[in-house]
Amino acid sequence: MQPDPAILVPFPADRSGRSYLCGLLGSGIRKSRSPDIHETEAAALGLRLVYRTIDFESFGAGGEALPNVLQAAERFGFDGLNVTHPYKQLILPFLDEMSDMARGVGAVNTVVFRGGKRIGYNTDASGFLGCFHDGLPGAVVERIVQLGAGGAGSATSHALLLRGGAGNIGIYDVDAARSGKLVENLVRHFGEGRAYVIPDLSALAEAVKKADGLVQTSPVGMSSHPGLPMPTALLRPEMWVADIIYFPAETELLHAARTLGCRTVGGGAMVVLQAADAFKHFTGVKPDIARMLRHFNEEN
Amino acid sequence: MQPDPAILVPFPADRSGRSYLCGLLGSGIRKSRSPDIHETEAAALGLRLVYRTIDFESFGAGGEALPNVLQAAERFGFDGLNVTHPYKQLILPFLDEMSDMARGVGAVNTVVFRGGKRIGYNTDASGFLGCFHDGLPGAVVERIVQLGAGGAGSATSHALLLRGGAGNIGIYDVDAARSGKLVENLVRHFGEGRAYVIPDLSALAEAVKKADGLVQTSPVGMSSHPGLPMPTALLRPEMWVADIIYFPAETELLHAARTLGCRTVGGGAMVVLQAADAFKHFTGVKPDIARMLRHFNEEN
Incomplete structure (x- = not known):
């Protein structure tokens, strides 16, 4: 239509309360708990966050689709993605930066899109360390x-x-x-x-x-x-x-x-701790780990 | 990692409070008010909804990218998209179904992804009618x-x-x-x-x-x-x-x-009314139009 409502009204500069869009890349991940873990904690913190699974298996694609999927995620305004089997190493060539931990491990399970760059982290490693020190x-x-x-x-x-x-x-x-x-x-x-x-x-x-x-x-x-x-x-x-x-x-x-x-x-808390670290990378907000653990255990 | 937290734990079957992912396709839409309109009303209703702009201009693409963008949006778990200039007609060949109104107008400003199908609506038309009857x-x-x-x-x-x-x-x-x-x-x-x-x-x-x-x-x-x-x-x-x-x-x-x-x-309320109708198509939830109008006017 002309005039078009979407184009003409400037977005208010002082907009508060931005929203977060995250997801999980992997194959055979339709049953992943990650959407629930992230969305529930975000809601408890009063953050608008949606977390989606991008299941390569469900659309019959393999690692060759990674570059296109990453580009599309950036264009669609994703803030970050978790990465799981079988793409934690295959994704490395498509990143701009990596944390020391991720570089050392040689695998990435968390990618943040920031300032036009793709930054890789390994929160499996940091999640393990959290479990280890707590337990x-x-x-x-x-x-x-x-x-x-x-x-x-x-x-x-x-x-x-x-x-x-x-x-x-x-x-x-x-x-x-x-x-x-x-x-x-x-x-x-x-x-x-x-x-x-x-x-x-x-x-x-x-x-x-x-x-x-x-x-x-x-x-x-x-x-x-x-x-x-x-x-x-x-x-x-x-x-x-x-x-x-x-x-x-x-x-x-x-x-x-x-x-x-x-x-x-045991490894029980690792699922939550790796998610908690990823959440912090995505949003910049520190989640409540005890609440995340409680919710995770209630839902199991 | 092996075992992989994302894969192994089954998602709880009784999960409540699903989330919604929506967006706007168009060119030169970075300043669109639509994200704010939709996200604010969703938050007021207690719904988890994230709304993103997918600005073809910002990634140097034209209508030829429409099929890929629609496919990617489906794979990324979008519930629906608004469509604006210059794609309201160009998008028609890529839809599976259209409402009578959209077919009559020959243009679509709202696409819902449901059951593997892309269903087109024209809420500019219904929005105008709402304005007309109210005013x-x-x-x-x-x-x-x-x-x-x-x-x-x-x-x-x-x-x-x-x-x-x-x-x-x-x-x-x-x-x-x-x-x-x-x-x-x-x-x-x-x-x-x-x-x-x-x-x-x-x-x-x-x-x-x-x-x-x-x-x-x-x-x-x-x-x-x-x-x-x-x-x-x-x-x-x-x-x-x-x-x-x-x-x-x-x-x-x-x-x-x-x-x-x-x-x-005048056309002031049309922006909000077309958004309200689109919101209903995306979520199945009827928004509070008076609240949406108040919020829109406050932010102007």
């Missing part, structure tokens, strides 16, 4: 043994060495090439002696004997991969044990550790 | 003269004939071909005798003599096109006069009509 206050971290050298293991080891005060970390993985690659990367970032490969079960037994604690990041112990990622006979009561698996809430390994008297922490 | 209650509409046969004129004449109870409408436009085309279209929809061309100023004088009222839809009278779209000497005090221009709030024509004693209505 195991005062834990000695001079010598750590970590099970698993995949994406999760890269995030936890980087987080512990970069911001967790860890002395050194020994990495054990059933795939020795993978632990070698992670250790190489950790040594490049943090220096010689801060990380080393645990090549086999007998070396694992030796390392655990001297360890302050154990970080479990392999998939073994998940409901879909039940079992034990290492012999529980190696555990000592003085150790702490952190397992990032949260489904089930207590893995067989954690159960054995707790029975033995170890201090333990 | 001129009980107006006799047996014989109407309309100035202007452009996009706005198509909307107002269709609205008056389809849902406004109008008897017949004579169309005058400085571009005679344009009035011919509009009348042809109106006759096809509403039957012989419901619309006719007013070919020149002397015919206009004759038509106005017998008219119950006058609808002004040409751009003449806008701040950017000051002046009079017809000689004010033709006006009679018994007539009503509706001008869809709202900037200025009172055009020279309206001022002359009011001075003469005519009942008049």
